[in-house]
Amino acid sequence: MGAVIAVVGTKGGVSxxxxxMGLAIWVAQLKPRDRVLLIDGDLxxxxxxLKLCPAREASLADVLSGKRNWRDAVYTCQLASDGSLLYPNLAVMPAGGRFFPLHGDVSSRMERVRKIFERMIEDLRSEFSFxxxxxxxxxxxxxxILTAAADRVLYVCEANDDSINSTLATARGLEELMGVKPLGVVLSKLMRGTRREQWSEKASRIARVLGVVPFDKAVDEAFRENLPVVAAYPNSAASRAIRELARKLLRLKISGRASLSSRLDRAIERASERARERGG
Ligand SMILES: Nc1ncnc2c1ncn2[C@@H]1O[C@H](COP(=O)(O)OP(=O)(O)OP(=O)(O)O)[C@@H](O)[C@H]1O
Ligand SMILES: [Mg+2]
Structure with missing residues (x-):
């Protein structure tokens, strides 16, 4: 059964x-016999x-709205060199549009989304290792929903108090609401000259620090070329740091599987408890 890992960071643009993308690519390369899937949950x-499968027809949004089967929305990563695919064992599921209904009978439609998502994740676990x-x-x-489906969450934050504190609040909130435990934390965009140990110690309040990715101009350069840094500049400092992270992750035993429905039920229960407490 495959492991499901959600990559979460409270603030925008933290990496x-x-x-x-880097982890999915490195894991696919380090485990060439395994199938790896990257779901784009950011609609x-x-x-x-844009970077991994530009010509797509179906998406996660189409699957969750019941229009398409999940198999239609899984695409082999299209990055190629000299006509051959660079990562043939890496697949991508694009996000598409908004997948949560904001009008009509919201609660029954959300219930449908939850059921489709749960069934899809079960199937994906048997087809993909990661x-x-x-x-x-x-x-x-x-x-x-995106984290309730995951065994564990990998948090990403920058080396500043703002980013670390907000990520800590998110990690505690998700654990309390749904019992989703962190796998670890990645410190991103570490500037040269920044005290790595000091920030790693602060970030370790969130979870164990699994990796530190330096600030690296190659990432931005790759972004402008619409490519992931690990594909465009595999030997850059950021790319090597993500490879190290992938190696570490492959050595971990990833457990924590729970039913998506029971986690969401727990979240709803906790949220109403809190509302009751606030109301006196
Ligand atoms: N290690 C790094 N060094 C330098 N620039 C970086 C690094 N990581 C990310 N960036 C830059 O920061 C910007 C945001 O990166 P990215 O899209 O990975 O972050 P994100 O957290 O997914 O953002 P969003 O909140 O918009 O989803 C991009 O322009 C990217 O080039
Ligand atoms: Mg993003």
Whole structure:
């Protein structure tokens, strides 16, 4: 059964997508016999789609709205060199549009989304060794479902108190609401000259620090070329740091599987408890 890992960071632009794409690519390369899937859970930005499978027809949004089977929305990563695919064992599921209904009978439609998502994740676990889920910035209902599906969460934050404190609040909130435990934390965009030990110690309040990715101009350069840094500049400092992270992750025993439905039920129960407490 495959492992499902959600990549989460509370603030925008902290490097979630760079880390999620990089990890998925390195894990696919380090485990060439295994199948790896990257789900783009960010319907606002869609940078995974742009970089890894630009010509797509179906998406996660289509699957969750019941229009398409999940198999239609899984695409082999299209990055190629000299006509051959670079990562033939890496697949991508693009986000598409908004997948949470905001009008009509919201609760029954959400129930449908939950059921489809749960069934899809079960199927994906038997077909892929690793499923990475890239999530959007901030914390919303989308995060509840995207992280409820995961065995563990990998947090990404920058080396500043703001980013670390907000990520800590998110990690505690997700654990309390749904019992989703962190796998670890990645410190991103570490500037040269910054005290790595000091920030690693602060970030270790969130979870164990699994990796530190330096600030590296190659990431931005690759972004402008619409490529993940690990594909465009595999020997860059950021790319090597993500490879190290992938190696570490492959050595971990990833456990924590729980039913998506029971986690969401627990979240709803906790949220109403809190509302009752607030109301006196
Ligand atoms: N290690 C790094 N060094 C330098 N620049 C980086 C690094 N990681 C990411 N960036 C830059 O930061 C920007 C945001 O990166 P990315 O899209 O990975 O973050 P994100 O957390 O997924 O953002 P969003 O919240 O919009 O989803 C991009 O322009 C990218 O080039
Ligand atoms: Mg992103």
């Amino acid at each position: 979630k997508t760079t880390v999620a 606002h930005v869609r940078s995974v789609e 499923v990475f889920i890239d999530t959007p910035a901030s914390v919303s209902y989308e995060h509840l």
